[in-house]
Amino acid sequence: MDVRAQLVMVFNLDKCLGCHTCSIACKNIWSDRRGAEYMWWNNVETKPGAGYPKFWEDQRKYKGGWVLKGNYVKLRAFGKFSTLLNIFYQPYMPKLEDYYHPWTYDYANLYNAPEADDQPVAEPVSLISGEKIDIEFGPNWDDDLSGSPLYAENDVNLDERRIISSFGKLFMFYLPRICNHCLNPACVAACPQRAIYKRGEDGIVLVDQNTCRGWRFCVSACPYKKVYYNWNTGKSEKCIFCYPRTETAQANACAHSCVGRIRYVGVILYDADRLDVALKVRDEELVEAQRRIILDPKDEMIRRAAKENGVPDSWLDAAIKSPAYALIREFEVALPLHPEFRTMPMTFYVPPLSPVLATQRIAYDVEDHEAIPDMEHLRVPVRYLSKLFSAGNEDVVVDALQKLIALRAYMRAKNLGESPDEQILRKASLDTGATERLYRLFTVASYHERYTIPSLHREYLDVAPSDERRGGRGFGIIAKPRGGL
Amino acid sequence: MLDVLIFAVLPYFAIALAIFVTPYRYFSNRLDWSTFSTQFLERRSLYWGSIPWHYGVVLILAGHIIGFLFPSTIQSLLSDLSALIALESIALGLGLMTLFGSIILLVRRFSGVVRAVTSYADWVLLLLILLQAATGVYMGLFVRWGMEWYLHTAVPWLYSLLTLNPQIGFVSGLPLVFKLHVAGAFLILAVLPFTKLVHFLFLPLDYLKDPPILYRWVRREKQLGK
Numbered sequence: 001m002d003v004r005a006q007l008v009m010v011f012n013l014d015k016c017l018g019c020h021t022c023s024i025a026c027k028n029i030w031s032d033r034r035g036a037e038y039m040w041w042n043n044v045e046t047k048p049g050a051g052y053p054k055f056w057e058d059q060r061k062y063k064g065g066w067v068l069k070g071n072y073v074k075l076r077a078f079g080k081f082s083t084l085l086n087i088f089y090q091p092y093m094p095k096l097e098d099y100y101h102p103w104t105y106d107y108a109n110l111y112n113a114p115e116a117d118d119q120p121v122a123e124p125v126s127l128i129s130g131e132k133i134d135i136e137f138g139p140n141w142d143d144d145l146s147g148s149p150l151y152a153e154n155d156v157n158l159d160e161r162r163i164i165s166s167f168g169k170l171f172m173f174y175l176p177r178i179c180n181h182c183l184n185p186a187c188v189a190a191c192p193q194r195a196i197y198k199r200g201e202d203g204i205v206l207v208d209q210n211t212c213r214g215w216r217f218c219v220s221a222c223p224y225k226k227v228y229y230n231w232n233t234g235k236s237e238k239c240i241f242c243y244p245r246t247e248t249a250q251a252n253a254c255a256h257s258c259v260g261r262i263r264y265v266g267v268i269l270y271d272a273d274r275l276d277v278a279l280k281v282r283d284e285e286l287v288e289a290q291r292r293i294i295l296d297p298k299d300e301m302i303r304r305a306a307k308e309n310g311v312p313d314s315w316l317d318a319a320i321k322s323p324a325y326a327l328i329r330e331f332e333v334a335l336p337l338h339p340e341f342r343t344m345p346m347t348f349y350v351p352p353l354s355p356v357l358a359t360q361r362i363a364y365d366v367e368d369h370e371a372i373p374d375m376e377h378l379r380v381p382v383r384y385l386s387k388l389f390s391a392g393n394e395d396v397v398v399d400a401l402q403k404l405i406a407l408r409a410y411m412r413a414k415n416l417g418e419s420p421d422e423q424i425l426r427k428a429s430l431d432t433g434a435t436e437r438l439y440r441l442f443t444v445a446s447y448h449e450r451y452t453i454p455s456l457h458r459e460y461l462d463v464a465p466s467d468e469r470r471g472g473r474g475f476g477i478i479a480k481p482r483g484g485l
Numbered sequence: 486m487l488d489v490l491i492f493a494v495l496p497y498f499a500i501a502l503a504i505f506v507t508p509y510r511y512f513s514n515r516l517d518w519s520t521f522s523t524q525f526l527e528r529r530s531l532y533w534g535s536i537p538w539h540y541g542v543v544l545i546l547a548g549h550i551i552g553f554l555f556p557s558t559i560q561s562l563l564s565d566l567s568a569l570i571a572l573e574s575i576a577l578g579l580g581l582m583t584l585f586g587s588i589i590l591l592v593r594r595f596s597g598v599v600r601a602v603t604s605y606a607d608w609v610l611l612l613l614i615l616l617q618a619a620t621g622v623y624m625g626l627f628v629r630w631g632m633e634w635y636l637h638t639a640v641p642w643l644y645s646l647l648t649l650n651p652q653i654g655f656v657s658g659l660p661l662v663f664k665l666h667v668a669g670a671f672l673i674l675a676v677l678p679f680t681k682l683v684h685f686l687f688l689p690l691d692y693l694k695d696p697p698i699l700y701r702w703v704r705r706e707k708q709l710g711k
């Protein structure tokens with residue numbers, strides 16, 4: 001047993017408003033720089049939809065992630081030698097237009113334009129070249145299902161494309177995404193320079209800016225397209241899980257600012273020795289296999305093994321309080337995004353239930369609503385959710401949804417002063433204690449219940465902050481990024 | 486005079502720059518040590534530029550180095566006329582690839598977003614490699630059997646450079662285009678530490694033997710014996 005700790009984020013999709021506050025918080029801190037304008041380390045996309053970059057989930061196009069070949073898990077695009085052969089030009093790398101061309105407006109024209117019959121306008125100009133451009137696509141261009149025939153209808157997870165044009169059956173929800181800080185990160189494996197690494201202590205995946213040479217295999221290999229190429233510095237960048245914040249026990253900027261309070265951050269313990277086995281199961285078994293390598297932090301044997309591995313006591317305590325452990329492993333309501341990419345992502349999603357009012361034809365009035373509709377009448381098709389969160393295994397999604405429905409029915413009855421039906425809980429394999437805890441987590445849980453992030457105690461780690469960083473400006477740039485004659 | 490400049494002064498100057506400035510750059514600031522790839526911004530013409538250029542130049546450079554390191558072996562290989570013709574044709578083909586590639590690489594820099602991210606260093610470098618490819622191909626066509634004469638003109642002269650006793654006599658009788666090619670080569674070496682050309686100095690080969698996932702532990706004593 002090789003017990004390691006990992007920081008994990010969980011998103012409760014039922015509560016995401018699609019307000020993009022998280023994206024802005026992230027951008028303000030980390031990616032508001034030349035070359036990074038187009039990057040959204042945290043982005044929120046509408047599902048069904050094209051996403052960001054466009055159709056990132058379509059691995060027939062981007063060839064990201066891993067595939068199971070016999071008893072080997074291999075990168076989909078390149079082996080080690082074909083990496084070298086494709087190093088001069090990468091066939092599957094997304095291009096700028098797949099994200100969008102960053103732009104601003106020529107505001108000066110509003111003041112400087114000569115007198116004329118028409119009002120002057122501020123035309124869009126490229127943030128890269130300063131030339132005038134036509135805006136053809138932008139961040140969240142397809143927000144709230146806009147442009148559906150072009151975008152949502154071509155969502156690769158959608159079986160029944162017509163659902164998009166059938167008003168009565170139409171559905172949507174928001175999907176906030178950051179780097180998943182995977183246990184089997186394809187970005188790390190694909191980097192020939194070995195510039196990307198996973199931190200042993202907390203599992204955060206980082207690009208070493210001094211080592212990166214801009215070969216960009218990580219950009220292609222990440223199936224979630226969460227490594228970005230900075231065209232100005234010539235290096236790749238990605239979400240850093242706000243490690244300067246988490247190291248000091250503060251929540252990540254996106255989580256901290258989340259208006260819907262949909263996010264949870266906590267520690268899980270996992271068995272690195274069993275990773276290999278868990279990666280080699282069939283698609284439908286992936287979620288279950290991933291759950292099984294997550295260990296019970298209360299188990300004495302596991303705690304001892306973790307300590308031997310150097311996991312500090314404060315981390316073990318945090319693992320017990322971790323909302324991530326509760327939602328993922330204990331209650332099994334949080335699911336990984338696209339487990340079939342086999343990177344073993346370490347962010348998890350509680351699938352959306354709402355609107356429970358089902359479809360137009362089977363509209364429940366308020367009385368009926370008490371009963372809470374059954375699975376078949378939920379607006380978001382289970383099939384669709386299963387393609388996102390369980391590699392097509394509908395049972396896994398149904399189990400999670402059943403718990404959410406039971407939780408609602410039970411708590412609603414209770415809050416209305418009726419006698420709640422414990423039968424429904426048992427059917428969803430919950431009990432009253434678990435229900436109360438879940439209810440609390442999903443509703444009134446305080447900041448410190450939602451974010452149980454232990455400090456990394458760098459002060460004890462015997463690593464002096466590097467001299468070059470002292471008095472510096474924080475992340476990344478110590479010296480000017482661009483050299484030359 | 487020009488000969489001394491091209492065959493003695495420039496080479497030492499260029500080698501000195503490459504040897505001393507490159508490590509300085511490496512150790513003082515690696516944040517700009519990159520390919521500065523522009524594929525992200527423009528890929529259609531890069532495909533036709535980068536692939537022919539690199540496959541051509543890597544093999545041709547290897548050829549130059551092999552000839553320099555093992556002159557007598559190559560000499561005996563080339564004594565077979567058909568081998569000489571075959572190798573010369575391959576070299577010419579590769580040369581044409583580099584020429585074609587370097588033209589595309591330069592031309593695509595003139596417009597749009599690629600122009601916006603082009604530094605002076607890029608212009609200088611791309612111009613130099615184009616001239617280098619052009620003079621190389623010119624010799625391949627009009628100063629035939631370069632493989633032969635390279636071995637007993639340029640190679641002994643290069644060895645004389647190494648022994649700090651430059652013997653310009655080996656090469657001073659060669660045509661002007663050869664002198665331009667040599668000048669170009671050492672100019673490229675001279676600008677190496679100041680441009681993105683440094684990208685090929687550290688070939689990424691470690692990963693061939695490494696396990697796929699790389700961990701780094703902040704703690705000094707690595708708890709895991711792996």
Ligand code: HEM
Nearest residue numbers: 087088520521522523524535539542543590610614684685
């Ligand atoms: C075998 C080792 C080499 C590798 C792996 C390599 C890789 C690369 C890569 C990835 C790029 C960026 C292309 C892009 O824009 O996406 C590049 C550009 C370039 N390489 Fe290489 N290269 C190698 C050797 C060389 C050599 C030997 C030379 C010349 C002596 C060279 C000259 C150039 C030049 C001039 C560019 C700039 C092209 C441009 O941006 O317009 N490379 N190389």
Ligand code: SF4
Nearest residue numbers: 179180182186187222
């Ligand atoms: S989501 Fe992508 S970038 Fe993040 S760790 Fe996984 S493979 Fe790497």
Ligand code: SF4
Nearest residue numbers: 017019020022258260
């Ligand atoms: S801040 Fe929270 S609620 Fe708003 S879009 Fe982001 S994840 Fe959703």
